[in-house]
Amino acid sequence: MALSLLIHCSPTVNPLRRSPKPTLRRVNHRVCVASAATPLLQVNDLRAKIVESNVDILHGVNLTVNQGEVHAIMGKNGSGKSTFAKVLVGHPDYEVTGGSVVFKGENLLEMEPEERSLAGLFMSFQSPVEIPGVSNDLFLAMAYNARMKKLGREEVGPIEFLPYLMEKLQLVNMKADFLNRNVNQGFSGGERKRNEILQLAVLGADLAILDEIDSGLDVDALRDVANAVNRILTPEKSLLMITHYRRILDLLNPTHVHVMDKGKIARSGDISMVEAIEADGYETVSALT
């Protein structure tokens, strides 16, 4: 994975934008600071194709995510969920052919992947890649310091970084041995997923996109990962997760659930929609649209 996709820094400040007065609201036991005026992410009629084959995959996705909300996207295999997530972070395999995406008031589609990350987007991929020859701790330190540099702050040395890193390691319930190993090399599927959450904990994000973070996790690992995500989430942070399973939804309490079908969000609702999906499958839910 390109380092640039992982580097993230705090929100860039647009002096031309007046910040709306925040209001407090409660979402699934979490008190959220909500901006009534500006959604965190506003996706309108987003269309995209695969660059190599020219095949259209996204056929007009609409989605609004506000600060502090937890959104889950479900849907049949091949319905376009991962493509949507990858288009949001600027994956080079896809070309946007229509629509708009506004993130924190800025045109996300005009930003390079690194800028999206710096603007506060983080994505954990369905299949996190290995980075041979780069140890996990070095990688995290480099990514963290790149963020500091972009923020105009002083970079931190190993003595300062290590306690910060150990605290995050504890949050994810990972053993310190993983820090000396090359990024994801030889990691089991579950260890890779945990490592993604460690990266999120170290780098932070205003909107974290987790693509099937629950796949391949045993019950204990799933609980650890969900607990870590819950601790990372603050009232200002938002989460967009892609999943096929209810277990993680019960742990992360989504405020919104969406079903994607044929490259569009076909239906949106709350957690109760998951019961209908589990009982009757996606056909029934799609038929309601």
Ligand SMILES: Nc1ncnc2c1ncn2[C@@H]1O[C@H](COP(=O)(O)OP(=O)(O)OP(=O)(O)O)[C@@H](O)[C@H]1O
């Ligand atoms: N880079 C690519 N090259 C070729 N086909 C692709 C590429 N990316 C996506 N596709 C195709 O686009 C469709 C949507 O894929 P996507 O991975 O977005 O689905 P998904 O909803 O995430 O599926 P799943 O639930 O199985 O993970 C699939 O038919 C897939 O084969």
